[in-house]
Amino acid sequence: MRTILILFIVIGLALLSAIYLSIEKQPLTTGIAQFTPAHIDRAKNILSRNDPRRMKSGVLRTITISQEDLDLVVNYLANSYGKGSSNIDLQQGMARVRATLELSPNPIGRYLNIDAKLRETKALPRFEYLHIGKLPVPAFVADWLLQFGIKQLQANKDYGAAADIIKNVSTSDDMLRIVFEWNDALPNQLKALLVPPKEQERLKAYQERLVELTGKPGSKRSLRLNELMRMLFELATQRTNNGGDPAAENRAAIIVMAFYVNGKGLGAIIPAAIQWPKPTSRIVTLGGRGDFSQHFTISAALAATAGSPLSDVIGLYKEITDSHGGSGFSFNDIAADRAGTRLGELATTSNNGAQKVQRQFNAGLRESDIMPEVKDLPEFMQEIEFKRRYGSIGSPAYIKMTNEIERRIAVLPLYR
Incomplete structure (x- = not known):
């Protein structure tokens, strides 16, 4: 018995020493x-x-x-x-x-x-x-x-x-x-590794709410993004009040929203979701445009799941690709990306921020509360025009424009 006790003491001291050295x-x-x-x-x-x-x-x-x-x-x-x-x-x-x-x-x-x-x-x-x-x-x-x-x-x-x-x-x-x-x-x-079972259950709850919202008789062909977000964050609030993690609930709401707005099914990341009920397809707009809602929700989801560095550059990369013959480089799309990133960060970084976002949406937010005015920002610039006006990414002229976008976002009540 004494030998066993000494052995336990030695093992305990060895573990403590290993932790101390590590x-x-x-x-x-x-x-x-x-x-x-x-x-x-x-x-x-x-x-x-x-x-x-x-x-x-x-x-x-x-x-x-x-x-x-x-x-x-x-x-x-x-x-x-x-x-x-x-x-x-x-x-x-x-x-x-x-x-x-x-x-x-x-x-x-x-x-x-x-x-x-x-x-x-x-x-x-x-x-x-x-x-x-x-x-x-x-x-x-x-x-x-x-x-x-x-x-x-x-x-x-x-x-x-x-x-x-x-x-x-x-x-x-x-x-x-x-x-x-x-x-x-x-x-x-690999998808199973990325989305644990508990998270899948949470996403399914928001998917089911989305099915209810979009399948109502007499529903409009299009939805405003702020209205869709209010309805999903209403569920996030309910689940939080019932003991849920506010940041996790917000993250699930944002992911489901992003996949729906961009016309993708959750089966792309969750094999089981292929069998889930599917929401009715609707056009979702922000500022009257479908591309703004797509930019906003993609960046929000990326920020909510992986942090802002990647979401920033993916939005920027798309704009650079557009300037090589697509729709052209648009600073207003960059504004939608950045606003979405701010929402994703605020809604999931801390419990206080997560609950603030829930309260704000439940109180009713207008489109102008989540996305700044962008009508005066340059857009549809092909590569030659972009280089003529701004030179390159990181030039003083470019930085001045992005700083102005950040300033406009920062003054919105949701992001203060």
């Missing part, structure tokens, strides 16, 4: 992911070359990613989900990964720092070394933990295809190559 007071890495339209353009090309609709199950494919793009994506994920940052250095046959995750306030420290080097093998990489804070983790232990985690995923019927897809990872200076084997079951399994 947590530090200073971050190992710092930095915010800054997306540009060029990054989005490259990502779009990678996705186009590896479109799953053109892939055959069992066929090996290779994706090549630059260190810059890989580092940006990993850093963005660390920014968004761990309040941290990361840095990746690719070398011939080696990859060094450094990352910092911010922890809740505690007496030991605020940061979990990870420093690892992985070396290339004929299959998946193995650890050269792994340090968690000041705690060195033996390479064989790190390799075992990695293999154990992969085996657990492979054995899971829901995630097995996703865990088994990658066959080889190799590195050269500034480049990463991933060889993977496509599996037809992968898309649905």
Whole structure:
């Protein structure tokens, strides 16, 4: 009995020591992911070359990613989900990964720092070394933990295809190559990873409310966005008052709204949603225009689910694409993007902000309360005209215009 007690004490002290050594007071890495339209353009090309609709199950494919793009994506994920940052250095046959995750306030420290080097093998990489804070983790232990985690995923019927897809990872200076084997079951399994069951249930509740709202006899062919939002946020308020998480309820309302406004079904992200009741198709307008409501809701959903850096640049990227022969670059579309982003942030960042948005919509908001006046802003500019008037993205003239858009949004009561 005494031996067992001593063993428990030793194990407890070892765990406390490991925790103490793992947590530090200073971050190992710092930095915010800054997306540009060029990054989005490259990502779009990678996705186009590896479109799953053109892939055959069992066929090996290779994706090549630059260190810059890989580092940006990993850093963005660390920014968004761990309040941290990361840095990746690719070398011939080696990859060094450094990352910092911010922890809740505690007496030991605020940061979990990870420093690892992985070396290339004929299959998946193995650890050269792994340090968690000041705690060195033996390479064989790190390799075992990695293999154990992969085996657990492979054995899971829901995630097995996703865990088994990658066959080889190799590195050269500034480049990463991933060889993977496509599996037809992968898309649905990845969607299951992205949208947990509890979140699916929440989204279904708003989908059902949308079916009720759009299916009423005598309903108009078109809806104003502020009216649609008021009705969905009314449900968000009810569910919050019944013990729901206000930010989570708002997020679900925004996602359902965005998919509906843009003519997409939730089956695109939730396989089970293909069988859900479908709302009646209506045109949803903002400021009398359908494109404004689309810009607004897409940016709101992106901000509500992934933060603002990505939603900002996706809106900007679309406008740049339009200037290359589409409808043209429009600052009023940028205004709709930015207003939507502000709503998505405010409605989901904190409980206070989430409940403020619910109260505002329940009290009744006009279109002019959620979207600033934009009739005087330049639009439909083709590339030549845009360059003549503004030079390039980031020029003084361009920044002056975007600052004016931000000023107009900031004075609206909803965003104060």
